[in-house]
Amino acid sequence: MTTPVLSIENVSYSYEQKDVLEHIDFTIQPGSFVGLVGPNGSGKTTLIKLILGLLHQKRGDIRLFGKSIDKFKEWDRIGFVSQKANSFNSGFPATVYEVVSMGLTSKVGYFRFFKKKHEEKIKEAVDLVGMSDYIHQNIGDLSGGQQQRIFIARALVSEPEFLILDEPTVGVDTENVHRFYKMLRDLNKNKGITLLLVTHDIGTMTSYASDIACLNKQIHFHGDPESFNDLNDQDLSNIYGHPVNAVTHDH
Amino acid sequence: MLSSFLQYEFLRNALYTGLLIGFIGPLLGTFVVVRRLSLIADALSHVTLSGIAFGLMLDKKFGVGISPFYAGMSFSVIGSVFIEQLRRVYKAYQELAIPIILSGGVGLSVIFISMADGFNTDLFNYLFGSVTAVSRQDLWTILIVAILVTSLIALFYKELFMLSFDEEHAVVSGIHARRIHFLFIVLTALVIAASIRIVGVLLVSALMTLPVAASIRIARGFKQAILLSIVFGEVSVISGLIFGYYFEIPPGGTIVLTSILILLVTILVKQVIQRTRTKRVKA
Numbered sequence: 001m002t003t004p005v006l007s008i009e010n011v012s013y014s015y016e017q018k019d020v021l022e023h024i025d026f027t028i029q030p031g032s033f034v035g036l037v038g039p040n041g042s043g044k045t046t047l048i049k050l051i052l053g054l055l056h057q058k059r060g061d062i063r064l065f066g067k068s069i070d071k072f073k074e075w076d077r078i079g080f081v082s083q084k085a086n087s088f089n090s091g092f093p094a095t096v097y098e099v100v101s102m103g104l105t106s107k108v109g110y111f112r113f114f115k116k117k118h119e120e121k122i123k124e125a126v127d128l129v130g131m132s133d134y135i136h137q138n139i140g141d142l143s144g145g146q147q148q149r150i151f152i153a154r155a156l157v158s159e160p161e162f163l164i165l166d167e168p169t170v171g172v173d174t175e176n177v178h179r180f181y182k183m184l185r186d187l188n189k190n191k192g193i194t195l196l197l198v199t200h201d202i203g204t205m206t207s208y209a210s211d212i213a214c215l216n217k218q219i220h221f222h223g224d225p226e227s228f229n230d231l232n233d234q235d236l237s238n239i240y241g242h243p244v245n246a247v248t249h250d251h
Numbered sequence: 252m253l254s255s256f257l258q259y260e261f262l263r264n265a266l267y268t269g270l271l272i273g274f275i276g277p278l279l280g281t282f283v284v285v286r287r288l289s290l291i292a293d294a295l296s297h298v299t300l301s302g303i304a305f306g307l308m309l310d311k312k313f314g315v316g317i318s319p320f321y322a323g324m325s326f327s328v329i330g331s332v333f334i335e336q337l338r339r340v341y342k343a344y345q346e347l348a349i350p351i352i353l354s355g356g357v358g359l360s361v362i363f364i365s366m367a368d369g370f371n372t373d374l375f376n377y378l379f380g381s382v383t384a385v386s387r388q389d390l391w392t393i394l395i396v397a398i399l400v401t402s403l404i405a406l407f408y409k410e411l412f413m414l415s416f417d418e419e420h421a422v423v424s425g426i427h428a429r430r431i432h433f434l435f436i437v438l439t440a441l442v443i444a445a446s447i448r449i450v451g452v453l454l455v456s457a458l459m460t461l462p463v464a465a466s467i468r469i470a471r472g473f474k475q476a477i478l479l480s481i482v483f484g485e486v487s488v489i490s491g492l493i494f495g496y497y498f499e500i501p502p503g504g505t506i507v508l509t510s511i512l513i514l515l516v517t518i519l520v521k522q523v524i525q526r527t528r529t530k531r532v533k534a
Contacts, residue, residue, distance in 0.1 A: 052423055075425055088417055092285055095472035102413045106424040111406060138471055 003066040005030050005162045005194045006051065011060030013046055020046045022217050024060070030161075033188040033195045035209035037202045042216040044198045045083070048166050051196075052080060064162075076107045079155030081148075083167040090140040096150050097135050100125055103157035125157035126150075129183060145176030149183070156187070163187075165197045177201075181208045256493070264385040265449065265492060265502075271397040272446040272458065273488035277466075277480035278404060279442050280459030282435060284467070285476075286415050291334060291436070292456035294349045295327050295443045297356035300452040302326025302444075303377050304363035311367045319377070320389060324444035330356065331440035335433060380451035380503035382496045389448055396445040400438050411435060412473060449488070451503035461510035462487065465517040483513050 006028040013021040020043040028034055038044050049055040050062060053069055062069040065077065100122050101114065108114060126135050129149040139147060148168055155163055165184075169177045185208050187193050199205055206212060206225040214221040214228075220238070221228060256262045283292060305326065306319030330352055337348035364374065376384045404411065410431050413421045422428050439459075446455045466479035491506030498505075 054423065080420075080423055082419065082423075089285070089287075091467070092416060093467045093470045093473055093476040094412075094416060098412070098472050098474070099416070101409070102416065102420070102424075105409045105413045105421075106426060108409070110410070114409070136471060 002030055004028060004063070005065060006196070007061075007063045007066075008051075009061045009063075011050065011057045011062060013043070013050060013055065013057055019217065021050075024215075024219055026213065026219050026222065028162075028194060028196060028211075030194050031188070031192055032211050033185065033209045034197070034211040034213060035202075035205035036196060036198045036213045036215055037200065037205060038215035039200065044215055045166060047215065048164060048198060051164065052078075076158045077161050079103075079158065079160035079163040081151050081155050081163070081165045081168050083170060088139075092140060094139050095136050096126060096131060096139055096142075096153075097122060099139050099150055100153045100157050103154040107158045121157055121159075125153040128156060128187075129153045143176075145172040145180060148172055148180065152183075156193075160193065162194045162196070165195070167199055168197070169199065169201065177204060184208065256496075260387070261383055261385065262496065264387060264390045265382045265496075266489075268385050268390050268393050269449055269488040269492050269502075270485065271393050272442075272449055273485040274481055275397050275400045275442050276446050276450075276455075276458040277462040277484035278477060279400060279439055280463045280484075281466070281473070281477045281480050282404075282411055282415055283439060284460055284463040285473075289456065289460045290346070290349045291439065292443060292459045294334065294353040294356065295330055295440050296447065296452050296455045297353050297360065298330030299323040299327040299356075299440075299444050299447055299455075300377065301356045301359035301363060303447075303452075304360045304367065304374070307371075307373060308363040308367035318388075319373070320392070320444075320448065323377075323447060324441065326356075327440040327444040328437055331436045335436055376451075376501075377447060378451050378453055379501035380447070380449050380454065380495075380506070382449075382492055382502050385448050393445045393448070396441050400442055403434065403438060407431060407434065449492070449502055450506055451501060454503040454507045457507045457510060458484065458488070461507065461514055465510070465514040468517045468521050483510065487513060 004027045006026070008024050008026040011021060011024045012019065024047065036044060036047070046055065050057050051064070051069075053072070053075075057069075064072045065074070101118075103125070104114070104118050104121065108118060123132070123135070126132055129152050131146065131149055131153065134142060134146065139150060142150065152163075152165075152168070169180060172180060181204060184195060184197065188195050188210075197205070197209070202212075206228060209225060212221065212223065212225050212228040213219055221231065221235075256266045280292075283289060300323070302323035302325060303319040306317050306322030309315040309317055309322075310319070334348045334352050337351055338345045341347045364370065373384075410421075410426055413424070413426060414428055414431050414435075418428060442459070443455050446458055450458050462480040462483035463476070465483050466476050470476035470479050487506050487509040488502075491504075491509050492502050494500070494505040494509075495502035
């Protein structure tokens with residue numbers, strides 16, 4: 001059996017008195033594209049912060065590539081694109097090239113400088129997200145969707161095996177959302193990168209992901225999109241706590 | 252016009268010092284501006300003033316010969332450490348650190364100045380800058396500061412850049428944000444203290460922000476923004492020094508006015524370019 005990219009066992013988390021996550025068991029196998037969906041306040045962002053080591057779980061066990069998170073050091077195997085990526089200072093004078101180069105900063109390390117091979121990698125990553133024509137443009141001059149591709153490139157430049165995206169399509173228009181998901185699916189299929197994408201947009205997710213997980217304090221469902229679509233409205237409203245209409249898109 | 256600057260030693264000192272601060276001011280200033288910390292420069296310059304006043308007071312009252320320049324530099328660095336502490340205490344109101352430190356600096360200055368029996372020419376020079384007050388020793392000190400600042404920025408450029416762009420991402424990637432930020436704020440304090448001889452306490456923050464304000468209007472990318480800021484900074488300092496000398500005005504005033512002139516020109520040029528571009532798109 002292959003080692004899971006991520007395994008979470010019986011993890012709970014609470015802020016002061018309020019339980020945010022209860023007994024989470026969750027595993028991600030290499031090569032999968034997992035959509036983690038859940039309503040606002042369901043603990044999605046908390047779970048991501050635990051996985052990234054920004055918060056520390058009080059109970060349970062989190063393993064990355066088979067290693068306990070307390071001992072995990074190979075952070076360059078993991079890429080992260082945050083929700084906040086689209087709220088950066090848009091007047092910041094940085095070119096696409098410069099933004100993507102930041103993805104290599106910690107890999108290159110202190111007291112060392114970028115070399116030719118790093119330059120090549122930066123250009124490749126920009127090419128991978130289809131933004132080569134814009135490499136010397138200021139990031140603030142691009143559209144929201146284009147900026148988000150650049151932040152993906154920044155995460156990809158260090159060649160991570162596992163890419164985590166927290167609500168990456170906030171502020172991106174519908175047409176570009178689909179283009180964006182297609183790009184992620186290609187990265188997953190062609191480059192074999194394991195993806196964990198957090199979103200509240202269930203409908204779009206089901207047409208691209210290989211697995212869907214529903215979170216609302218607990219993991220309520222984890223399976224393929226077909227069986228997720230078979231859930232009836234009653235099951236979904238149990239998860240969400242209120243009635244929902246999951247609009248599915250077929251492509 | 253430049254000939255007398257090469258002829259007299261005191262003018263040569265001022266010219267060389269000017270070239271150095273015209274370089275390090277905008278270099279560090281670019282980081283200061285993009286991190287929206289422009290006002291920190293003002294707070295630190297007023298703390299530097301209290302150090303200078305302290306030095307003048309010691310000399311006058313007790314005959315202790317500490318150079319006001321070094322006293323100012325030490326106060327500035329200590330002030331920068333305080334700002335960091337305050338920003339940590341008031342996490343939700345980080346900008347509060349600036350008025351606290353600024354008024355503290357002015358308050359201390361007032362006390363030390365009156366203890367030193369009020370204003371004199373020395374103090375006037377520190378407030379508005381001077382073409383004639385730069386000694387050979389000042390020049391050496393400023394040269395050392397310039398070398399230190401430039402080499403540390405070159406060494407930590409990629410970390411500083413990342414921290415300026417997106418602090419959270421920098422932390423997730425394993426950058427020691429707090430240490431790098433501390434280094435940055437101490438370097439800022441040193442640059443401010445070093446620039447005061449020429450530009451003066453009241454206008455030193457302008458040297459760090461105005462050239463940057465002009466350059467970010469037109470620069471493509473961060474490196475270009477730094478480069479253009481330095482060019483604008485040098486042009487302002489040199490022309491400011493020359494005008495200041497010939498019209499017998501403290502150079503602080505002429506340097507700042509030249510910077511503002513450059514700023515206005517870049518805003519105008521950018522607008523003209525944008526207008527012709529939209530016209531071309533329409534046509």
